Amino acid sequence: MEQFFAAKTQLLTNLANTMAAMQAQMNNNNNNNNNNNQQQPLPRDKHREFMSHKPLTFSHSPDPLDADYWLKTVEKMLNITQCSNREKVLYASGHLEGPAADWWDAYTTTHANANGITWEEFRTNFRSHHIPSGLMKLKKKEFLDLKQGNMSLTEYRDKFVQLSHYAPEDIADDEQN
Incomplete structure (x- = not known):
């Protein structure tokens, strides 16, 4: 019986030591993560920021100035969010629906380098198509x-x-x- 209790005591001691070592390891990892986070801030989620402004979608309108209003409003939100040229094109084109989305799909399909479309090119071609x-x-x-x-x-x-x-x-x- 004495051997049984000695073995059980040894087992509990080992378990306690293992738990203490694991806790120390977790604390060390958390400290390293906190230090890393302080040194390198998490990257901004520009898409989430852009979406927080609740951008309008554009499909079509009998008044062509509505297209111009949409473009100005979305561009303002993209600038506030500090989007890159490529992000501006992606986020704005993602808010086109119906006939406007069809126009964009046709435009990118026939474009020599659809991934290289600049914001200026998007804006110019959007206006020329939607605003006489x-x-x-x-x-x-x-x-x-x-x-x-x-x-x-x-x-x-x-x-x-x-x-x-x-x-x-x-x-x-x-x-x-």
Whole structure:
């Protein structure tokens, strides 16, 4: 019986030592992980950040300016999220539906390097497909012909800012003069 208790005591001692060693190992690993996390922050999940802004989807609209509004809104969210050129194209194109998604699928299928499409190329081709050039010219002309008239100064300023989007080269020229 004495041998039995001695063996049992030895077994419990070994088990306690093993548990203490495992606990020390776990504490050491946690300290290393904490040190690693402090040295190298976890990479940002830009897609999650972009999605947190609840971006609109775009399918089609009878008013072509809705397409322009969608593009401006999504671009603002992409810039806030600090997306790379490629991420901008992927995230924005992922929010196209219906006819707009069909256009994008056809565009990428016929593109020589679909993975190399830049944000500028996406934006330019999206606009040229969804917003008639004649409308863009009319909006630019409306900007160039803008007069305060009966508008208050605030209304005039707001209209100026809204329409200036259609004539960026004229704004740049004006600033350079």
